[in-house]
Amino acid sequence: MTTTRTHTPPAGTPGADGETPEQRALRAAVAEFGRRHGPGCDRERLWAEAGALGYLGVAVPEEYGGGGAGLSELAIVLEELATAGCPLLMMVVSPAVCATVIARFGTPEQRRSWLPGFADGSRVMAFGITEPDAGSNSHRITTTARRDGDGWVLTGRKVFISGVDIADATLIVGRTEDARTGRLKPCLFIVDRDAEGFTRTPIEMELRSPERQFELVLDGVRLPADALVGDEDAGLLQLFAGLNPERVMSAALAIGTGRHALERAVRYARERQVWATPIGAHQAIAHPLARSHIELELARLMTAKAARLHDSGDDTGAGEAANMAKYAAAEACVAAVDTAVHTLGGNGLTREYGLAALVTAARVARVAPVSREMILNYVSHQSLGLPKSY
Numbered sequence: 001m002t003t004t005r006t007h008t009p010p011a012g013t014p015g016a017d018g019e020t021p022e023q024r025a026l027r028a029a030v031a032e033f034g035r036r037h038g039p040g041c042d043r044e045r046l047w048a049e050a051g052a053l054g055y056l057g058v059a060v061p062e063e064y065g066g067g068g069a070g071l072s073e074l075a076i077v078l079e080e081l082a083t084a085g086c087p088l089l090m091m092v093v094s095p096a097v098c099a100t101v102i103a104r105f106g107t108p109e110q111r112r113s114w115l116p117g118f119a120d121g122s123r124v125m126a127f128g129i130t131e132p133d134a135g136s137n138s139h140r141i142t143t144t145a146r147r148d149g150d151g152w153v154l155t156g157r158k159v160f161i162s163g164v165d166i167a168d169a170t171l172i173v174g175r176t177e178d179a180r181t182g183r184l185k186p187c188l189f190i191v192d193r194d195a196e197g198f199t200r201t202p203i204e205m206e207l208r209s210p211e212r213q214f215e216l217v218l219d220g221v222r223l224p225a226d227a228l229v230g231d232e233d234a235g236l237l238q239l240f241a242g243l244n245p246e247r248v249m250s251a252a253l254a255i256g257t258g259r260h261a262l263e264r265a266v267r268y269a270r271e272r273q274v275w276a277t278p279i280g281a282h283q284a285i286a287h288p289l290a291r292s293h294i295e296l297e298l299a300r301l302m303t304a305k306a307a308r309l310h311d312s313g314d315d316t317g318a319g320e321a322a323n324m325a326k327y328a329a330a331e332a333c334v335a336a337v338d339t340a341v342h343t344l345g346g347n348g349l350t351r352e353y354g355l356a357a358l359v360t361a362a363r364v365a366r367v368a369p370v371s372r373e374m375i376l377n378y379v380s381h382q383s384l385g386l387p388k389s390y
Contacts, residue, residue: 034084051121064115070311075252082256092249097242098125105230126167128158158216188229197221247322251329254365258336265340295332330365337362
């Protein structure tokens with residue numbers, strides 16, 4: 001099996017905030033970039049410019065045109081864009097999940113074909129794991145791949161797959177039969193968007209988002225041998241190599257969203273006056289805002305820890321920390337948005353202030369890409385050693 005680590009530790013000594021000078025400079029630069037675009041920006045243009053500036057490719061190996069840094073830096077980029085009100089959901093998928101898997105386990109040709117495009121944003125890949133009856137439980141996935149001569153035939157269904165309409169291909173999680181045991185094991189396949197038998201149907205969502213959700217049907221999709229990513233016997237190793245970055249990036253997205261809502265609420269609380277006093281002077285307003293700030297900062301620390309563990313090659317430690325970070329960030333995000341809306345009162349529900357739409361968006365962090373209940377299950381039996389309930 002071919003596996004390559006992609007991260008070069010950044011130079012510089014971490015400061016009191018745990019970030020190196022290079023990371024702080026990256027955070028400041030992306031924050032300014034995000035402010036120039038702001039809420040309601042053209043996402044296609046934002047993606048292209050972020051790619052041209054190297055922000056999308058900070059974690060791609062330098063030999064493929066990337067920055068050679070790691071998930072720590074990529075999470076900083078997404079957090080700051082979300083804080084500016086212009087999050088890029090596909091950053092969770094294409095330059096994080098898919099680029100990580102292909103960089104570590106892909107063939108030389110797969111790396112040459114995809115990584116430069118991930119680095120500059122010119123190529124996009126979706127990620128398909130969730131199924132109607134399995135959720136993200138890889139042991140219940142029914143999408144199967146069988147050998148057919150030198151290639152594969154893939155059959156199954158996926159739901160709630162983001163951005164398939166703008167992606168050049170989708171990294172599909174399927175299962176193949178172990179010749180020794182007869183058991184099914186997870187494997188990853190690159191499926192071109194125009195592959196025969198591969199169809200997508202939009203799922204109508206109440207959530208307003210530039211990135212659409214799709215149901216996918218794979219009806220006997222024939223794939224060449226080189227569509228398989230990595231070793232078919234690697235199983236869960238390759239899958240979890242992508243899931244840890246997915247959770248870290250989801251946490252960064254949630255933290256940025258919470259910070260965006262909180263900043264708007266704090267600005268309003270400073271300026272809004274009732275009886276000649278700014279409402280932020282009242283503890284009933286100030287304390288919930290302060291609490292949200294604390295919760296977001298704590299979630300950010302856990303997210304940074306998870307990213308560092310991933311970048312150091314500690315997949316097991318990163319798995320625990322990434323799940324905790326995703327849980328903490330989702331809860332902090334929901335609380336921050338709720339507090340922001342209450343701070344603004346009726347204004348918090350108007351389109352002018354842009355907070356009402358975040359009420360629904362924030363709750364997505366609690367259910368995707370993994371629910372908080374499944375994270376609690378993970379922590380209870382992996383971290384605490386309690387018996388499984390399933």
